[in-house]
Amino acid sequence: MDTANGNATTASAAPAAPAQPNGHREDPGGFKLKFCTVCASNQNRSMEGHLRLALANYPVISFGTGSLVRLPGPTITQPNVYKFNETSYDSIYRELEAKDPRLYRANGLLNMLGRNRNIKWGPERWQDWQVGMPRVKKETDKGFEGMEGGVADIVITCEERCWDAVIDDLLNRGSPLNRAVHVINIDIKDNHEEASVGGKAMVDLADSLNQVAKEEREKVGAAAFDSGSGAARASFDERVPEVIGEWQERWPNLPATWTLAWF
Numbered sequence: 001m002d003t004a005n006g007n008a009t010t011a012s013a014a015p016a017a018p019a020q021p022n023g024h025r026e027d028p029g030g031f032k033l034k035f036c037t038v039c040a041s042n043q044n045r046s047m048e049g050h051l052r053l054a055l056a057n058y059p060v061i062s063f064g065t066g067s068l069v070r071l072p073g074p075t076i077t078q079p080n081v082y083k084f085n086e087t088s089y090d091s092i093y094r095e096l097e098a099k100d101p102r103l104y105r106a107n108g109l110l111n112m113l114g115r116n117r118n119i120k121w122g123p124e125r126w127q128d129w130q131v132g133m134p135r136v137k138k139e140t141d142k143g144f145e146g147m148e149g150g151v152a153d154i155v156i157t158c159e160e161r162c163w164d165a166v167i168d169d170l171l172n173r174g175s176p177l178n179r180a181v182h183v184i185n186i187d188i189k190d191n192h193e194e195a196s197v198g199g200k201a202m203v204d205l206a207d208s209l210n211q212v213a214k215e216e217r218e219k220v221g222a223a224a225f226d227s228g229s230g231a232a233r234a235s236f237d238e239r240v241p242e243v244i245g246e247w248q249e250r251w252p253n254l255p256a257t258w259t260l261a262w263f
Contacts, residue, residue: 027057031217033210034059035143036152037202038162041069042084042123045158045188045195047116050143052199054119058206059146061135063126065157065165071109074100084125089117108192118142127169131263132177151228151263154209155181156202158188160257167261175262179228182209182240185257201251208243212236 035058037049042064050062069082071092082092093113096104104110120141133150135141157163163185170181184205188198216236217225224232237260244258 024055025057031210031214031222032058032146033153033206033213034146034151035202035206036060036155037062037158038065038126038155038166039158039188039190040064040066040162041071042125043069043071043116044112044190044192045198047112047119048195048199049156049158049202051115051119052203053206054143056203056206058143058203058210060143061124061141061147061152062120063124063129065126065162065169069123071096072107074103082123084123085128086122088122089113089120091122093117112192126166131173151177151179152181153213153228154206155183156205157183157185158198159190160185160187163257167259170261170263173263177263178230179263180230180233180237181261181263182237183259183261184244187255198254201247201254204250205244205247208247209240212239212243 035053037046037053037060039046042062046062046064050060053060064084066084069084069087069092071080071082073079080092080096090113093110096109096113101110120138129150131150135144135148135150138144138147141147155166157166163183166183170183186198186201186205188194213225213236216233216239219235220232225236230237240260241258244256248254248256
């Protein structure tokens with residue numbers, strides 16, 4: 001694992017609650033970190049991670065970093081292109097189904113979009129996200145509970161260019177909230193099989209990070225830790241690379257990169 005801030009070693013993680021066949025597991029209650037998943041078009045990898053984390057009872061939102069939503073078309077030079085924040089997953093599904101149902105079932109797009117429209121309304125763009133603004137009219141999104149305030153503790157990107165885009169955007173914003181956020185990239189190939197593996201790996205990482213966060217929260221006090229202040233979370237921030245190092249040993253085929261950034 002590469003780290004942009006610090007060296008990764010190892011850390012222990014508590015076992016998670018047993019998962020049900022569909023990935024859903026009983027909610028143990030208690031403190032939970034807030035997550036954000038990011039890929040290029042907010043369609044495949046970030047949405048698989050969004051769903052898996054929501055089924056594991058974590059607060060979660062998801063975004064894409066591209067200028068437009070791009071999905072495969074009949075040829076490599078004819079992609080299907082849509083606007084972020086303006087196009088629903090359901091409308092994309094219905095459009096592709098009308099165009100060529102055989103093609104878009106065979107390449108998995110209709111199945112993917114069918115999943116997505118049951119998670120949230122449509123693809124959102126990271127650069128348009130107003131961090132700290134209430135997530136109004138998002139109550140039906142999976143993983144909404146806990147994300148009402150529009151702030152995440154952990155951002156997980158799915159490829160290096162998305163990680164770069166997130167970091168650049170955070171630098172450009174100028175840290176108006178002065179709140180730390182851990183940005184972790186997991187290199188996941190953009191296909192349905194690898195996205196499924198990546199989603200499981202995200203939940204494993206989330207469980208490990210959340211266990212450490214709970215331990216440090218007990219030490220400094222819930223009110224201080226939950227405020228998100230740098231001083232209150234310093235001990236947790238220092239342990240994050242260790243957690244990622246142990247996780248990387250369990251998932252050696254998913255190279256990870258980490259940095260501490262600021263909202």
